[in-house]
Amino acid sequence: MRIAEGTQPKPPSPVEISIDTSKVVNTMRGGIGASWHAIEQPIPIGHGGSGWGAYPAAEDERAWQQIYRHASWLGLDWNRVEIEQRIYEPDRDHFTFDSPEMRILYRILDWNQKHNTDVFFQQMWIDTAWLAYPGSRNDPIARVHSAPRDLDAFANGLATLMDYLIRKRGYTCIKWLSITNEPGSNWSWWQGPSGAPLTIGAGLAAVRKALAQRGLNLPLSGPDSGMEVLRAAIKPEDMLLLGAYDFHDYSIKFDPDSNGYIENQVRAISSWTKPAHDEGKAVFFSEFGAIQSTAAPVQPRPDKPAPVLAASEFVIRNANAGVDGFNRWSFLNRGDLDGQWQYVDTWDTLHSRLLSDFTPHANLFFGIGLLSRFTAKYSDVLATDVSDGRMKEWQRVFCAAFRSPNGNVTLAVVNDAPVEFALKLSWAAAPPLGTFFRYRYGKPQYDRADVRVDPEPRFSPAPGTGWSDSLPPNSLTIYSTYELKNEDPGITAEVSAPAKN
CATH class of the missing domain: 2.60.40.1180 (Golgi alpha-mannosidase II)
Known part of the structure; x- marks a missing residue:
């Protein structure tokens, strides 16, 4: 025709x-990386998300060398490392620094220390009966969502861990500390005895005091939640306790007709970066990702080409808006809990066991991964x-x-x-x-x-x-200007001291 x-x-x-x-x-006070976690004990599905599982035992040298090789290829240089209080303090003043999960944590921190990356250290939740509110202790779902009922004991435990990791084990890669994950929402992991979310100011003050008592000048970051629940997560006067602001965003749009939303989102973050930098504080996205549909958890959602491209665009546009660091959820996870977020496949979802060979997860590894591969921190x-x-x-x-x-x-x-x-x-x-x-x-x-x-x-x-x-x-x-062959490691760090904005 x-x-x-x-x-x-x-x-x-x-x-x-x-x-x-x-x-x-802007001179970034971080870089581009992904979440690593040292939590292996199962958490009720829908309540721990994909924040546990998929890592090998610390003694499995062959498996860890595969993990290290993929992390090096990606050039991950600003990484969120996640734990829960259970793994290091299962009972009051009883510290377990040589448990299987703690040894996994050392494996994670070893790689970050060796590659001169910056670690955003994250306590996701407490998940301990002794520290949970009484009505939550015997309920595994309520327990993982409970805020600590004794803030001084909570802060003493977390500060003891930081002192051990930084001073005794020499993990100077730990640059920032966040005390809880996503406060302020009805699914919050910082909920009071009635199940309602609490603000985190008192917890921040307790941790800051406990760190100071040990001579640790480790800046706290928060609120570690979406902007839409900011006031439910932290009171304005408590922001003075923070050395950095960090946010989560999973509402990234990949539909071209949603560009108006994206422009509003970029304007919102721009309203934070300049005043924060004037205060000498960094602004991070400590979690971000794009979801394609509401398919069942075992179906791949965020790893399709459209949301991967949208997440890459999110980094590009918000870097121009002054954001200092981007942590993509997540480096490894099982991919059978709340979608396939992982950069690397380590888990056999059909047989519920670790794979023998760990391979790149399509789209995520080579899409968003190129941003971290060719950029250095700071x-x-x-x-x-x-x-x-x-x-x-x-x-x-x-x-x-x-x-x-x-x-x-x-x-x-x-x-x-x-x-x-x-x-x-x-x-x-x-x-x-x-x-x-x-x-x-x-x-x-x-x-x-x-x-x-x-x-x-x-x-x-x-x-x-x-x-x-x-x-x-x-x-x-x-x-x-970096000439990297496929076999070459990505770019992580070129300097050892943080730049100033």
């Missing part, structure tokens, strides 16, 4: 991206201007420019539209030194665990002049 003249769809206008190397939007985020790249009324192309402490530059460009855009990239100030290499996650890589990420040989721009290129539909493109 002949198409009438003039009815062909109009191609989108080319997008122009300009990076100003003389203007730093990077500068450079001012970036994106012109055009629109469909209808919405912007569809976004770029963040990261400059490492040693001067390497990585540009992350997402095209969330179903069409290709022509690209013209230029520098608004002195261009970076060195050659840029191109890496890509797009439709040819979707749903595959055998992807190789090597510099693309057909991309060879002249040094210093910018370049013309094309952005494939629904894709993430990385331009970087």
